[in-house]
Amino acid sequence: MQTSFSLTQLADPRTAEADKILRACVHCGFCTATCPTYVLLGDELDSPRGRIYLIKDMLENERAATADVVKHIDRCLSCLACMTTCPSGVHYMHLVDHGRAHIEKTYRRPLLDRALRAMLAKVIPSRPLFRVALSAANAVRWCAPLLERIGLKPLAAMLRLAPARLPPRRKDRPRVVPPHGQRRARVALLSGCAGDVLTPEINEAAIRVLTRHGVEVVLAKGEGCCGSLVHHMGREREALAQARANIDAWLLEIEGEGLDAILVTASGCGTTVKDYGFMLRTEAAYAGKAARVSGLARDICEYLATLELDAPVAHPGAVVAYHAACSLQHGQKVIRAPAELLVQAGFAVRDVPEGHLCCGSAGTYNMLQPQLAGRLRDRKIANITKVAPDVIAAGNVGCITQIAAGTAIPVVHPVELIDWATGGPAPPALQRARDHLRAASSDD
Ligand code: SF4
Ligand code: SF4
Helix, strand or coil: CCCCCHHHHCHHHHHHHHHHHHHHCCCCHHHHCCCHHHHHHCCCCCHHHHHHHHHHHHHHHHCCCCHHHHHHHHHHHHHHHHHHHHHCCCCCCHHHHHHHHHHHHHHHHHHHHHHHHHHHHHCCCCCCCCCHHHHHHHHHHHHHHHHHHHHHHHHHHHHCCCCCCCCCCCCCCCEEEEECCCEEEEECCCCCCCHHHHHHHHHHHHHHHHHHHHHHEEECCCCCCCCCHHHHHCCHHHHHHHHHHHHHHHHHHHCCCCCCCCEEECCHHHHHHHEEEHCCCCCCCCHHHHHHHHHEEHHHHHHHHHCCCCCCCCCCCCCEEECCCHHHHHHHCCCCHHHHHHCCCCEEECCCCCCCCCCCCCCCHHHHHHHHHHHHHHHHHHHCCCCCEEEECCCCCHHHHHHHHCCCCCCCCCCHHHHHHCCCCCCHHHHHHHHHHHHHHCCC
């Protein structure tokens, strides 16, 4: 694609990067076929190619974003299916991140939208605030239809997404969890924010599997939200502050006792931590440190695949539908490792038809774009149901919450199943589903 940025514009390294990305696009349109919003809406402006043109126009002409442009960019899930499909290697992720930051700087959203986004950006990254918000949402869940009727659809979606029961507040974990037997590696595990409130059992399972296999696990002091939530809203300043805080926390460990890897159980967060090096590349004080952290970042299943895991001690034999989270398959290109680990652990794994299409979770998308997110979830669940699973496995807490809100089939993280098969407890979601079935059959 031809571009016409001026030399002055290209002196800005961010514009120079956008120029490089735009020039790689040959407008072939292959990406449209796998873009969920194009598949649903059939509008070129809701396709990757259409959005690339919109972003190009804004940046080249230094034009403020218009309501129409914002509408189409907001509808993008950042699922990155387009990056997997693109034959020219167009880095859509970096381009749309830049486009979103430009929107945030040049466009004043309507009051309600602004308030909603500010609230999400403040509440979700804070574990205590998020916990209070979920409890409050549960108490007023009955308001959801009313909110929907008066046009407050995002608020209605938030109430509906809040799980009916919150897991008990997790006990403080020790900062360092020693391995069983001889130490073969030392890793940091990202506790994160929302995931540790919604599904603390995932990190618990990861710690058990790792320590059982001789890996010492460190929960670095000062780490928290990875920043992806605000990053995808275009709130760059907040995202970079959160990234720097994590980098500082992990650097202390890297330069102290050392780290072999930084592990993340939520693939959405993992994609962002792997991108810290790019996000902070122009900051002299952080560029090197950020690149070091990104170089050590691994998804939990990606890392487990490098260890020789013990043979399964339990033989649950369940049929697992493996839902490949977009951030894992398209963002990190971790494709086969989770399913292969599950097969090794003794599960019968089924791939889900249309596995390249997003479930509609996408960070805050399911709250900010509830209609499209709902359509994508229904489609995903219909596809999952075709393989008649006992349980669904997904490597991202966002997908787990999104899919679980629309089906009675238990949804868990692959690491919970691996933990179960190699000597840990059954995943709580599976246990709850079994108790429910038992109670229902004793009522008959
Ligand atoms: S597939 Fe790649 S090169 Fe083709 S239009 Fe899409 S982004 Fe551009
Ligand atoms: S990131 Fe996903 S929704 Fe956005 S343009 Fe690419 S394929 Fe479409």
